Amino acid sequence: xxxxxxxxxxxxxxxxxxxxxxxxxxxxxxxxxxxxxxxxxxxxxxxxxxxxxxxxxxxxxxxxxxxxxxxxxxxxxxxxxxxxxxxxxxxxxxxxxxxxxxxxxxxxxxxxxxxxxxxxxxxxxxxxxxxxxxxxxxxxxxxxxxxxxxxxxxxxxxxxxxxxxxxxxxxxxxxxxxxxxxxxxxxxxxxxxxxxxxxxxxxxxxxxxxxxxxxxxxxxxxxxxxxxxxxxxxxxxxxxxxxxxxxxxxxxxxxxxxxxxxxxxxxxxxxxxxxxxxxxxxxxxxxxxxxxxxxx
Ligand code: PAF
Numbered sequence: 001x002x003x004x005x006x007x008x009x010x011x012x013x014x015x016x017x018x019x020x021x022x023x024x025x026x027x028x029x030x031x032x033x034x035x036x037x038x039x040x041x042x043x044x045x046x047x048x049x050x051x052x053x054x055x056x057x058x059x060x061x062x063x064x065x066x067x068x069x070x071x072x073x074x075x076x077x078x079x080x081x082x083x084x085x086x087x088x089x090x091x092x093x094x095x096x097x098x099x100x101x102x103x104x105x106x107x108x109x110x111x112x113x114x115x116x117x118x119x120x121x122x123x124x125x126x127x128x129x130x131x132x133x134x135x136x137x138x139x140x141x142x143x144x145x146x147x148x149x150x151x152x153x154x155x156x157x158x159x160x161x162x163x164x165x166x167x168x169x170x171x172x173x174x175x176x177x178x179x180x181x182x183x184x185x186x187x188x189x190x191x192x193x194x195x196x197x198x199x200x201x202x203x204x205x206x207x208x209x210x211x212x213x214x215x216x217x218x219x220x221x222x223x224x225x226x227x228x229x230x231x232x233x234x235x236x237x238x239x240x241x242x243x244x245x246x247x248x249x250x251x252x253x254x255x256x257x258x259x260x261x262x263x264x265x266x267x268x269x270x271x272x273x274x275x276x277x278x279x280x281x282x283x284x285x286x287x288x289x290x291x292x293x294x295x296x
Pocket of ligand 1: 030059062129133151
């Protein structure tokens with residue numbers, strides 16, 4: 001039986017009590033509008049842990065002034081129903097005023113992997129993510145937290161913050177879940193019009209091409225050009241289509257054997273991101289993995 005908890009202190013007490021009783025607690029932070037990608041994180045957490053907490057909180061500080069905070073789907077009843085068969089013990093759904101207290105004036109500022117790509121296009125976004133994730137970890141002091149590789153840069157930012165602040169929580173990154181045509185599952189896919197939905201598959205197709213070209217030894221610039229052209233041919237307005245170091249997100253060195261291909265683009269008013277880790281340089285055997293470094 002899952003319990004909905006709104007109060008951060010109550011939430012913390014429940015997790016502390018469970019851990020004191022020797023139970024391993026897993027935590028899946030979300031903004032709700034749950035889909036199969038979230039369910040896969042919950043399933044993994046339930047496999048690894050005795051108790052699972054899922055947070056549902058649309059975090060205002062990670063949205064820019066022109067972004068979709070107001071229209072972001074808020075579907076708590078449907079989310080609760082969707083989680084019911086998956087062994088979730090607690091759904092933590094705080095009010096904004098319980099997370100950001102009156103007079104709130106404190107942010108975590110992240111550098112390093114937060115600087116490029118989404119960090120450039122969405123100023124302040126990762127400071128908002130890091131701040132809320134840190135606050136969520138205070139309320140849900142779990143053994144491990146589960147994030148999707150779909151938000152590759154976010155996973156690096158969270159790992160960096162956890163490492164730098166010495167937060168006592170393990171970060172587990174799980175594979176991206178995709179629709180049948182390859183589109184990465186995202187709550188924002190619901191915004192796509194019927195005409196744009198099939199075009200969105202060009203995003204993952206561009207990444208598949210990147211993987212093949214990387215394995216064949218193609219130059220990074222040529223791979224980036226191919227990704228961009230594939231997306232543009234399907235009407236996607238490309239924000240970026242780039243290869244980078246998979247851990248630092250710095251530009252690749254000439255002899256790099258691993259990379260991550262990162263893409264962001266718009267279809268109508270919907271902005272989508274996706275990525276693929278590239279290994280097996282020059283082996284003609286492309287291989288992807290969601291695992292990332294920065295172990296403590
Ligand atoms: O990935 C998300 O859903 C959000 O960025 C997160 C990690 C829940 C923080 O609000």
